[in-house]
Amino acid sequence: MSAVTGPPPELDERRDELTPMLQQYVDRCREYDDALVLFRVGDFYKTFCGIAEEVARICELTLIEREDSTGTYTAAGIPVDNAAEYVERLLDAGHRIAIADQVEDPSETTGIVDRAVTQIVTPGTVVDDELLSPDSTYVGAIVGDDDAFAVASVDVSTGECRVAAAPDRASVREEVARVGPAELLVGPGAPEVDAACPTTDWDDDAFAADTARDTLDAYTDPDRFTAVEARAVGGLLAYAEYTQGDDGALAYVSRVQRYDAADCLRLDAAALRSLELFENRAGGEREGDTLFETINETVCALGRRRLASWLRRPLVDRRAIEARLDAVDELATRTLLREALRDELRAAYDLERLVSRVSRERANARDLRSVAGTLAIVPELKDALADAEADRLQRLRDDLDELRETRQLIESAIVEDPPQEITEGGVIRDGFDDELDEVRSTEREGRAWVADLEEQERERTGIDNLEVGHNQVHGYYIEVTDSHLDSVPEEYRRRQTLKNSERFVTPELRRREDEILGAAERADALEYERFCAVRAEVADAADRLQGLADALADLDALLSLSTVAVGPAFSRPAFHDGDEPLAIEAGRHPVVAQAQAEFVPNDAELPAGSVALITGPNMSGKSTYMRQVGLICVLAQAGGFVPAESASLPVLDRVFTRVGASDDIAGGQSTFMREMSELTDILHDATADSLVLLDEVGRGTSTADGLAIARAATEFLHDEVGARTMFATHYHDLTALADEREGVFNRHFTAIRDGDDVTFLHRVDDGPSSSSYGVEVARMAGVPEPVVERSRALVEGGGDDASADPEADGSAPAPTQAATDGAGADSAGESTAPEADAGPATPPGQQTLPGVEPSTPAETDAVVAELRDLDLARTTPIEALNRLQELQDRVTDE
Ligand SMILES: Nc1ncnc2c1ncn2[C@@H]1O[C@H](COP(=O)(O)OP(=O)(O)OP(=O)(O)O)[C@@H](O)[C@H]1O
Numbered sequence: 001m002s003a004v005t006g007p008p009p010e011l012d013e014r015r016d017e018l019t020p021m022l023q024q025y026v027d028r029c030r031e032y033d034d035a036l037v038l039f040r041v042g043d044f045y046k047t048f049c050g051i052a053e054e055v056a057r058i059c060e061l062t063l064i065e066r067e068d069s070t071g072t073y074t075a076a077g078i079p080v081d082n083a084a085e086y087v088e089r090l091l092d093a094g095h096r097i098a099i100a101d102q103v104e105d106p107s108e109t110t111g112i113v114d115r116a117v118t119q120i121v122t123p124g125t126v127v128d129d130e131l132l133s134p135d136s137t138y139v140g141a142i143v144g145d146d147d148a149f150a151v152a153s154v155d156v157s158t159g160e161c162r163v164a165a166a167p168d169r170a171s172v173r174e175e176v177a178r179v180g181p182a183e184l185l186v187g188p189g190a191p192e193v194d195a196a197c198p199t200t201d202w203d204d205d206a207f208a209a210d211t212a213r214d215t216l217d218a219y220t221d222p223d224r225f226t227a228v229e230a231r232a233v234g235g236l237l238a239y240a241e242y243t244q245g246d247d248g249a250l251a252y253v254s255r256v257q258r259y260d261a262a263d264c265l266r267l268d269a270a271a272l273r274s275l276e277l278f279e280n281r282a283g284g285e286r287e288g289d290t291l292f293e294t295i296n297e298t299v300c301a302l303g304r305r306r307l308a309s310w311l312r313r314p315l316v317d318r319r320a321i322e323a324r325l326d327a328v329d330e331l332a333t334r335t336l337l338r339e340a341l342r343d344e345l346r347a348a349y350d351l352e353r354l355v356s357r358v359s360r361e362r363a364n365a366r367d368l369r370s371v372a373g374t375l376a377i378v379p380e381l382k383d384a385l386a387d388a389e390a391d392r393l394q395r396l397r398d399d400l401d402e403l404r405e406t407r408q409l410i411e412s413a414i415v416e417d418p419p420q421e422i423t424e425g426g427v428i429r430d431g432f433d434d435e436l437d438e439v440r441s442t443e444r445e446g447r448a449w450v451a452d453l454e455e456q457e458r459e460r461t462g463i464d465n466l467e468v469g470h471n472q473v474h475g476y477y478i479e480v481t482d483s484h485l486d487s488v489p490e491e492y493r494r495r496q497t498l499k500n501s502e503r504f505v506t507p508e509l510r511r512r513e514d515e516i517l518g519a520a521e522r523a524d525a526l527e528y529e530r531f532c533a534v535r536a537e538v539a540d541a542a543d544r545l546q547g548l549a550d551a552l553a554d555l556d557a558l559l560s561l562s563t564v565a566v567g568p569a570f571s572r573p574a575f576h577d578g579d580e581p582l583a584i585e586a587g588r589h590p591v592v593a594q595a596q597a598e599f600v601p602n603d604a605e606l607p608a609g610s611v612a613l614i615t616g617p618n619m620s621g622k623s624t625y626m627r628q629v630g631l632i633c634v635l636a637q638a639g640g641f642v643p644a645e646s647a648s649l650p651v652l653d654r655v656f657t658r659v660g661a662s663d664d665i666a667g668g669q670s671t672f673m674r675e676m677s678e679l680t681d682i683l684h685d686a687t688a689d690s691l692v693l694l695d696e697v698g699r700g701t702s703t704a705d706g707l708a709i710a711r712a713a714t715e716f717l718h719d720e721v722g723a724r725t726m727f728a729t730h731y732h733d734l735t736a737l738a739d740e741r742e743g744v745f746n747r748h749f750t751a752i753r754d755g756d757d758v759t760f761l762h763r764v765d766d767g768p769s770s771s772s773y774g775v776e777v778a779r780m781a782g783v784p785e786p787v788v789e790r791s792r793a794l795v796e797g798g799g800d801d802a803s804a805d806p807e808a809d810g811s812a813p814a815p816t817q818a819a820t821d822g823a824g825a826d827s828a829g830e831s832t833a834p835e836a837d838a839g840p841a842t843p844p845g846q847q848t849l850p851g852v853e854p855s856t857p858a859e860t861d862a863v864v865a866e867l868r869d870l871d872l873a874r875t876t877p878i879e880a881l882n883r884l885q886e887l888q889d890r891v892t893d894e
Pocket of ligand 1: 592599616617618622
């Protein structure tokens with residue numbers, strides 16, 4: 001990155017010999033020596049020398065040679081009109097960009113136009129619409145003292161700014177993951193975080209206690225914050241100001257919120273990832289298969305961002321949850337009200353970003369009309385909510401600020417469909433400003449006089465084909481064909497001779513023309529002035545406008561939740577004080593169920609402090625089941641209805657997830673190390689109010705060690721922590737824990753086997769599973785047949801209960817049997833016989849593995865005997881494969 005920051009050396013060395021423009025370029029590069037300077041020259045942002053080469057490479061631009069009296073320089077130019085696209089590429093390539101714009105009007109300057117850096121664009125501080133997704137874009141900052149840390153974040157495009165204290169390093173990491181910044185400032189004393197975004201080393205001084213307090217003082221009372229919080233948010237705001245051109249405090253950051261990270265259902269990075277709230281781990285086509293995209297029914301950008309933040313921070317205050325649910329319930333029941341509100345809200349613009357543009361003086365007339373357009377729906381929304389009963393809705397109705405004066409101001413000042421440009425007129429309405437009206441009427445009168453002139457002059461001179469026209473070079477003229485030149489009056493002055501005609505002006509026409517031009521120019525200037533005044537007045541209402549944006553965002557998010565709530569088989573969750581079981585009837589995974597037509601609903605019941613050990617074949621639905629329990633809890637605490645017939649839930653403080661090592665792509669650490677460090681966090685931090693979802697813990701090491709760790713962790717969670725825990729495992733030995741501990745019980749997923757075919761029922765049942773079907777799944781995944789056969793032989797030959805397995809003794813074809821025996825402490829008598837009886841027919845929603853032709857018993861016996869005698873220690877892989885192939889041929893040929 002350093003190659004493109006600072007001035008190009010060949011220019012820097014000879015600065016004083018360069019042309020004034022290049023001198024200015026070098027100066028801006030020196031001033032902003034940590035950024036790539038884009039230097040405005042006419043309609044382009046230019047870069048020079050080595051920097052130009054880098055920009056041309058990234059942006060696929062052509063390099064040009066620029067020659068002046070001092071030398072020849074390589075240059076590359078980004079067209080100003082579609083700069084956004086190129087800026088995005090440069091950002092993606094990891095550059096920080098300083099935009100040096102012309103800050104003087106070239107037409108009013110003699111000599112060189114002054115240029116200043118007006119904006120620094122970094123991944124976290126982008127404010128241009130073209131570069132921004134509708135989602136929040138945060139820049140975050142972390143700092144630390146000896147024993148305290150703080151995490152601050154700001155969305156420069158909307159002004160949303162927050163800071164939270166974090167008691168330890170793990171909390172910092174967790175909060176950073178939850179904020180999900182696009183860029184992170186790592187301040188002094190900050191712990192190492194594995195951020196999924198670029199990090200920036202920002203001036204340490206900005207985070208110093210006194211400096212940070214001074215910065216913060218321009219926004220709010222610094223005494224509201226602890227020392228470390230003030231350092232984090234003060235340093236961060238200084239950076240935000242720096243990126244916006246260093247013009248002082250950002251007026252649209254009207255509230256700096258302090259929050260407690262523990263005041264919400266805490267989801268750490270692992271939980272966010274494995275529950276796939278915002279990102280699908282599979283990526284690609286399944287990218288949109290996330291909880292957020294599945295339940296997002298918002299109709300405007302404000303609501304979209306709000307719903308995302310509710311999902312990132314579900315509530316933990318039961319009263320607040322119920323209040324949200326009451327509102328959702330009412331909106332779900334009252335279809336007409338819901339649809340009327342949604343229809344109105346569709347017309348809402350992104351008020352937060354508009355207000356921030358207004359405050360930054362970047363808003364144009366269209367933006368102001370969008371503000372007014374959004375204000376125009378407010379009375380309708382208030383009316384519609386007039387008889388709302390839920391407290392939350394009543395409060396929202398009161399918070400919907402009509403801002404009548406602001407709306408009236410914009411509507412009376414700005415024309416309905418204004419142009420993009422604000423300096424070229426056509427922006428301010430007639431009747432808004434006397435002076436402007438007068439100037440405009442002078443212009444209009446002048447033009448009318450000219451328009452009448454042709455008729456008048458024809459009459460006066462008797463020249464019936466006399467014409468009045470206008471061109472850029474000569475202005476207004478009177479054109480007379482050669483045949484009528486004799487009739488031209490005396491005061492006509494010749495202007496231009498054409499092939500068959502002459503063009504004239506008169507002193508009066510000249511005077512009128514000057515008047516028209518003067519008036520037009522004056523009108524444009526006046527309009528711009530008036531526009532800026534109106535914009536400044538709107539900016540004065542920024543606080544109230546942000547308050548309104550807040551209310552609109554809440555309303556849209558509530559409407560989205562209520563729209564989902566009326567979907568098939570959603571119900572309002574009930575909350576209890578935690579002593580009762582977490583109980584879900586016929587729950588569904590909201591994302592998988594949507595994609596899968598034949599999704600099988602499942603019940604779940606977890607008494608306080610219990611551990612459910614979940615066993616079952618691969619692919620039988622264990623992970624889906626556990627995640628669905630987690631997602632239902634998250635959705636419920638965010639204030640949503642849940643995909644279940646009923647749900648009776650405790651208010652959780654945290655959801656922990658630990659997914660299998662192979663499911664996780666970890667950087668740096670070995671997957672096993674990472675798994676263990678995540679497990680450590682869980683064992684340390686889980687409480688009796690937490691939900692712990694463990695999927696395959698201990699898989700990344702030897703079986704004996706893995707089993708030991710899994711068992712010890714389960715015992716600890718049960719005996720010491722008392723967290724509600726679901727543990728999906730392939731360690732069947734673990735299921736014995738249910739006999740030893742009262743709160744541990746077994747659940748399993750059922751599959752039925754018909755010969756070699758396996759059908760997954762995706763249905764959870766009591767008791768442990770007895771078979772894993774790993775070999776069948778391996779074959780389904782395309783593992784070569786010889787290896788599959790060898791594996792099967794090993795399983796059958798080496799397993800303790802080989803003789804109990806009908807397939808092991810070669811009796812073929814194997815009778816249809818339940819894959820699970822339903823045995824286990826809690827499930828005596830609840831066998832899966834009904835499924836077994838169902839025979840080979842494939843029930844809906846299940847996958848079937850293809851079978852192979854069975855062999856005859858005698859040959860199979862012989863082959864099995866040979867397999868047993870094989871000395872594996874002396875067999876190379878190739879020999880093993882050949883041998884397997886031969887053995888397989890023998891049993892299938894026969
Ligand atoms: N309740 C269900 N109804 C229908 N299909 C389901 C259900 N649950 C899971 N499935 C399907 O089964 C597939 C496998 O599920 P899942 O990953 O949960 O299995 P698993 O038992 O955790 O497997 P493994 O042990 O290999 O990790 C899912 O991708 C989904 O398509």
